[in-house]
Every structure is written in C-alpha cells, then in structure tokens.
Amino acid sequence: MKSEPSHFGDRLIAAIRAKKNPVLVGLDPRAENIPRGLIAGEGMEATAGGFALFCRGVIDAVAPLVPAVKPQAAFFEQLGPAGMRALKETIDYAASKGLLIILDGKRNDIGSTAQGYAEAYLGCGAASAWGCDALTVSPYLGDDSLTPFVETAQKQAAGIFVLVKTSNSGGKRFQDLVADGKPLYRHVAEYVESLAAATAGPGGYGCVGAVVGATYPEQLAELRQAMPHTMFLIPGFGAQGGTAKDCAAAFDNQGLGAIVNNSRGIIFAHARPEYRDKFGAGHWQAAVEAATREMIGQLKSETSAGRL
Numbered sequence: 543m544k545s546e547p548s549h550f551g552d553r554l555i556a557a558i559r560a561k562k563n564p565v566l567v568g569l570d571p572r573a574e575n576i577p578r579g580l581i582a583g584e585g586m587e588a589t590a591g592g593f594a595l596f597c598r599g600v601i602d603a604v605a606p607l608v609p610a611v612k613p614q615a616a617f618f619e620q621l622g623p624a625g626m627r628a629l630k631e632t633i634d635y636a637a638s639k640g641l642l643i644i645l646d647g648k649r650n651d652i653g654s655t656a657q658g659y660a661e662a663y664l665g666c667g668a669a670s671a672w673g674c675d676a677l678t679v680s681p682y683l684g685d686d687s688l689t690p691f692v693e694t695a696q697k698q699a700a701g702i703f704v705l706v707k708t709s710n711s712g713g714k715r716f717q718d719l720v721a722d723g724k725p726l727y728r729h730v731a732e733y734v735e736s737l738a739a740a741t742a743g744p745g746g747y748g749c750v751g752a753v754v755g756a757t758y759p760e761q762l763a764e765l766r767q768a769m770p771h772t773m774f775l776i777p778g779f780g781a782q783g784g785t786a787k788d789c790a791a792a793f794d795n796q797g798l799g800a801i802v803n804n805s806r807g808i809i810f811a812h813a814r815p816e817y818r819d820k821f822g823a824g825h826w827q828a829a830v831e832a833a834t835r836e837m838i839g840q841l842k843s844e845t846s847a848g849r850l
Contacts, residue, residue, distance in 0.1 A: 549743030550676060550701035551751075551773055555798055557609035557642050562850045563838045564797070566644065566775065567604045568805025569597050569613040569632060575810045577823040590624035593617070597632040600809050601639055603830040607838065610642035610675075612775075612803055633673050637666060644676040644775065644801075648705065650687050657690040664691070665698035676701035678753060678775070681730050692737055692750055701749045701773075704734045707765060709755025709778030731765050731772075738772040747773045747799070754792070756784025756802070763791035766799065774800040779837070780807030786837075786844035797847040808833045 558564050571593040573581060580599075581592030601611065613636075618629035636643050643666070649659040663677045664670055679691050679702045691702045707717060707727045717727040731752065738748030751773035754762050766774070774792045778784035779802050792800035811817045811833035812826035821829035842848035 548699045549745075550695060550699055550749040551741075551747035552743040552745045553675070553699065554609070554642060554701070554773060554801065555745045555747065558798065558801065559850060561607060561609045563608065563841060564793075564801045564847050564850075565608040565834060565837055565841065566801045566803040567600065567608055567611045567808050567834065568646070568777075568803050569600060569611055570805040570809065571596050571617050575806075575813065577812065577826045586621045587624045590618070590621045590628040593621070593625070594628040594631045596809075597628075598635050599827050600830055601632075601636050601641065603827045604808070604834050605636075605639035605641055607831070607834050608641070610644055610801060611636050612644045612646050612805075614805070615645060615647040630672065637673060642666075642675045643673070644678070644701075644703065645672065645674040646678050648678050648680050650680040650683055650691075652683055652687050653690075656683075656687050657694070660691045660694035664694045664700035664702070666700070669698050669700075674700070676703060676751075678703045678705065680705050681734070685733060688737070688750075692741065695749045696741060701751060703751040703753050703773075703775040704730070704737075706731050706734060706752040707754045707758055707761050709757045709782055709784065711757075713755075727761070727765075728768070731768055735769040735772050738769065742771045745798075747771055751775055753777065755782075756788045757782055759784075759788040759791065762789070766791050766793075776800055776802045778803075780804045786840035789841070790845040793846045795846055795849075797845070797850040802837075802841060804833075804837055808837065 576596045580596050618625040633643050663672045663674045666675045681704050718725045734752050737750040741748040748771050754774045756776050756778035811829040817829040
C-alpha cells in the first residue's frame with residue numbers, strides 16, 4: 543500500500559492529481575447570502591450554527607470534485623466564540639471528507655507570538671489545535687517573522703502561503719513601490735522562492751507557497767518564471783474578475799504549480815443569473831456542484847491543468 547506523502551507540497555500535488563484539477567473552494571459564509579432557513583433564530587449563536595450547516599453543505603457538494611477548501615477566518619471570527627466553534631467544526635468536517643484545509647487567516651507577528659500562531663494552526667488532525675494543512679501569512683514583519691512558520695510547517699508536514707502580489711486593486715499602493723530598482727513584491731517573491739527551494743519535496747515544490755492574484759496576469763507570469771519551486775495560491779477568480787486564461791501562466795507543463803480559489807462564485811452560485819432559474823435557493827447545493835464543475839472545465843480548457 544502506497545503511503546501518503548509527508549511533505550505538504552507533495553500532499554497538495556497528490557490531492558490535485560487525485561481530483562485531476564487545481565480548484566480551491568473558499569468558504570466565506572455571509573448571513574445575507576446563504577440560503578434562507580439555514581440560520582434558525584437570531585443572534586450570533588444562531589448565525590454561527592447556520593454558517594456551520596452551510597459550510598457542511600458546501601463541503602458535501604465539492605468534496606468529491608476538488609482537492610482543498612479555504613475557510614476565511616474573518617467571517618467566523620466576527621461571530622465571537624460561537625463563530626470560532628463553527629470554524630473548528632468546518633475544518634474538522636472538511637478533513638473528515640478527505641479535503642486539504644488552507645486557512646485564510648493572514649497571520650504573523652514576531653518571535654514567540656509568530657511561533658504561537660504557527661503552532662496553533664499548522665498541522666492536520668490532532669497535530670495542532672486548529673488542524674489545518676496550511677495557513678496564509680503576511681511577510682511584512684520581515685524574514686525573522688516567517689522563520690517560525692517555516693520551521694513548524696516542516697515539522698508538521700504543513701504549508702504556508704505568503705502574500706506576494708494580492709488580487710485587490712489597492713495592493714499596488716505598497717506592493718508596487720520600487721526599492722533597489724524593483725518593486726517590493728519582487729523582493730518578497732525572491733525571499734519566498736528561496737524558502738520554497740530550501741524546503742522543496744520530491745515533487746519539486748516547497749512547503750512555502752505564495753499568494754498571487756489572478757487579477758494581475760502579467761505579474762503572475764513574471765512571478766512564475768522567478769519562482770519555479772513555489773506553489774501559488776491564486777485568489778481573484780470569478781467575482782473579482784479573474785479568468786481561467788488569466789491563470790494559465792501559473793502552471794507548469796504538467797498542470798501543477800498552482801491552486802485557484804473561487805469563493806462567492808461557487809458557494810453562492812444559486813444566486814448567479816445563470817443558475818438562479820435552474821436551481822434557486824431550494825437546490826443550492828446542486829448549484830454549488832454545477833459552478834464547481836464549470837470552473838474545473840474552464841481551467842482544463844484554458845490551462846495546462848487539462849493534462850492532469
């Protein structure tokens with residue numbers, strides 16, 4: 543019996559190959575968008591219960607189709623302790639369905655605080671308090687702030703995705719500032735690539751990845767050339783305007799090297815015009831499945847992910 547890879551980059555590659563696509567489904571529950579009836583009652587406890595129920599429903603729809611999900615911590619944190627319980631339930635349920643969990647928390651600090659964040663989140667199952675396979679991390683406190691995350695990720699067969707070129711329009715205010723003849727995001731990219739190369743597994747990618755938005759396809763192509771050992775997490779697909787064609791340069795010739803996130807376009811597909819009349823809120827899980835299959839098809843058609 544073939545054993546599961548013990549390196550995050552290789553575990554992610556194995557999951558992508560098993561599902562034959564690089565789709566990452568973002569779990570961003572919003573009370574005003576989830577189907578009626580899932581939130582029973584008023585207040586944070588009721589809303590948190592509805593969020594957990596909704597996320598389980600999304601997971602049931604997408605688990606047979608995709609390699610990973612990405613819970614966005616903020617939507618759970620805004621509900622206080624009840625929301626955090628719902629987040630943990632969501633993580634555990636996703637893991638029980640065989641999905642990799644990338645928590646979008648954008649954490650970081652220095653010294654023992656960074657170590658605390660790393661130990662809290664990195665490590666699937668009982669290996670950490672939250673049981674996540676990977677975590678998004680901000681680099682802007684410097685190289686020493688990333689060290690605890692990298693060391694813990696290596697120890698726990700987990701991964702991190704460092705913010706390099708984000709999908710939001712305002713990101714360029716700081717990320718595009720020029721220092722020593724090149725934009726700041728390129729300085730960050732070079733350091734992230736050095737960490738990825740130093741932690742590369744047999745599959746060629748490190749346990750340190752990069753967040754690079756689909757909304758900047760030229761920079762995405764530039765960064766892929768500069769970061770050959772770095773797995774990309776690509777936000778911005780769908781609701782933010784990014785397309786499969788925009789993501790094409792992120793992949794290597796085997797269809798690997800990136801995982802593409804879609805949140806609202808999948809989890810709230812029942813409200814999209816092209817799905818509203820066919821499915822509606824009463825069959826919202828069917829809409830989630832249809833939107834996921836549509837994205838898979840687009841990536842297979844427009845990128846080398848079709849070779850998986």
